[in-house]
Amino acid sequence: MTYAVGDAIAPFTIKTVSPDAMKDWAVFLADPNPIHLDVEVVKAKGLGDRVINQGPINVAYMMNMLMAAFPGGTIEAMDSRFLDNVYGGDKAVASGRITAVDGDRVECEFSLDVEGRGTVNAGTATIRINA
Amino acid sequence: MSEEPEFPPAPQVAGTSLDGTKTFTVSADENERLCRSVGVAPAADGSAHPVWYYVATQVAMGKTVAGVCETCEFDVEDGPMMGSSGVRFSAPIMVGQPYKVGGEILSLVRKKSRKLGVMDVLTYRLRLIPADGGAVGGGDAILETDNVWVLPRKELA
Numbered sequence: 031m032t033y034a035v036g037d038a039i040a041p042f043t044i045k046t047v048s049p050d051a052m053k054d055w056a057v058f059l060a061d062p063n064p065i066h067l068d069v070e071v072v073k074a075k076g077l078g079d080r081v082i083n084q085g086p087i088n089v090a091y092m093m094n095m096l097m098a099a100f101p102g103g104t105i106e107a108m109d110s111r112f113l114d115n116v117y118g119g120d121k122a123v124a125s126g127r128i129t130a131v132d133g134d135r136v137e138c139e140f141s142l143d144v145e146g147r148g149t150v151n152a153g154t155a156t157i158r159i160n161a
Numbered sequence: 162m163s164e165e166p167e168f169p170p171a172p173q174v175a176g177t178s179l180d181g182t183k184t185f186t187v188s189a190d191e192n193e194r195l196c197r198s199v200g201v202a203p204a205a206d207g208s209a210h211p212v213w214y215y216v217a218t219q220v221a222m223g224k225t226v227a228g229v230c231e232t233c234e235f236d237v238e239d240g241p242m243m244g245s246s247g248v249r250f251s252a253p254i255m256v257g258q259p260y261k262v263g264g265e266i267l268s269l270v271r272k273k274s275r276k277l278g279v280m281d282v283l284t285y286r287l288r289l290i291p292a293d294g295g296a297v298g299g300g301d302a303i304l305e306t307d308n309v310w311v312l313p314r315k316e317l318a
Contacts, residue, residue, distance in 0.1 A: 044200055051198035058195060060220050065240075075240065085243040090199040090212035097201075097211075105211050109247035 031101075033136050033159070039126040042095035047083055049118040055084045069118075080117040088116050088142050088151045095124040095140065096155055103157045106135070110153030114144075121145040134159045168317045171271040171281045172234045178223060179264035179285060184292045185221035186259045187213050208253040214304050215246060217254065218287035221262040233269055233283055235312045244282065244309035252303040259292035260303075267307070271314070278318035283310045 052066040064071040065082045072078050089110055096105055116122055126140030135158055142151035187209040196203040196210050203210070219226065227237040235241065254260070264287035273279050288302035 042200075048198070054194055054198045058191065058216050058220075061226055085246070086212055086215040087199060089215065089246060090195075090210065093211050094199060094201050104253070105250060107247070107249045109245065111245045112243045 033128055033131050035128055035131060037128045039095060039099040039128070039138060039140065041123050041125040042091060042098060043124075044091055044120075044122045047087075047116055047118055047120045047122055049081050051087065052081055052084060052118065055087055059084060059086070078115065078117060080119055083116040083118070083120075085112050088112070088122070091122055092124045092126075092140055092142055092151065092153065092155075095126065096138065096157060099126075100136065100157045100159060102160045103136075104160065106156045106158050108153060108155040110151050112151060114147065114150040116142070116144055116150050120147075122150075129154075167273065168271065168279050168314075171269045172232075174232055174266050174269045177232055177266040179229070179262070179266065179287060181221040181223045181262035183221055184259040184261050185217045187217065187254060187256050189256050192256050207256055209256050211248075211250065211254065213254045214248045214250070214289065214306055215308075217260060217289055218262050218264070218304075218306055221260065222264055222287055223262070229266075229283070229285065230312065232266070233281060233312060235281065235314075239313065239315060241283075242311045242313070244311045246306065246308050248304055248306040250304045254289070254303065260289045261292045263288045263290060263302070277311065277313050279314040281312040281314060283312055284308070285310075 056062050066084050069081050122142055122144050124142045126138050128136055129139050130137035138155045141149045143149050192209045193203050230237040267284040267286055270282045286307050289304045290302045
């Protein structure tokens with residue numbers, strides 16, 4: 031498979047961000063922050079009216095896109111910025127494009143966008159392509 | 162002639178150790194649950210989902226999230242926010258492999274923003290090292306991650 035600068039990366043879509051997944055992640059992260067678990071707490075803090083996805087879940091969505099786009103490849107480096115919250119029930123789409131190709135390494139830029147609210151995460155990654 | 166600063170300086174916490182004392186192992190069951198929770202199947206080659214970089218280092222570092230906030234003289238109930246997360250892998254995280262964590266706070270910088278008012282920007286670095294070899298100092302780490310958190314200082318706004 032060949033890659034070229036400007037190539038789009040096939041999107042990875044989460045049709046509905048799951049509040050149940052947030053409960054699992056509270057256990058994985060050993061962090062029972064109620065803004066991820068209890069909508070009443072989110073409302074009381076003035077942060078919205080739905081539970082808020084844990085930030086690393088959003089990173090995982092973008093990693094999924096990269097792993098699907100480069101089968102057998104390895105994520106060597108990844109940087110992502112958290113620009114806004116993702117809420118339970120959101121439709122989230124990770125997408126990106128190739129910005130550089132150097133031997134067996136591909137550089138990408140990507141974003142995570144939520145339907146109706148735009149980009150909530152953005153970043154860059156380096157993928158090593160395994161022949 | 163110097164002007165009085167608008168707010169007191171951030172606590173001096175750079176260099177605070179975040180070395181962990183316990184090991185962290187991704188089980189096959191946990192990896193499958195995590196993968197399913199984000200919409201993919203687990204890898205067949207024994208590697209864990211790469212996002213475990215964040216989970217493993219947070220869970221096995223030497224302080225809890227609340228403890229890191231406390232070190233920064235910030236109440237976790239005041240709502241720390243993730244600013245960014247970066248990771249450099251030298252090897253994949255493997256299911257069933259025990260790891261230990263080393264790390265430290267790199268900086269805590271007080272700033273003022275139009276959106277958030279006064280805030281402290283916390284940057285810390287964590288490394289994931291196979292538990293059966295290597296010092297937490299870094300040479301044998303399979304990954305290194307830098308996380309940035311924003312700590313809004315409502316009391317200084």
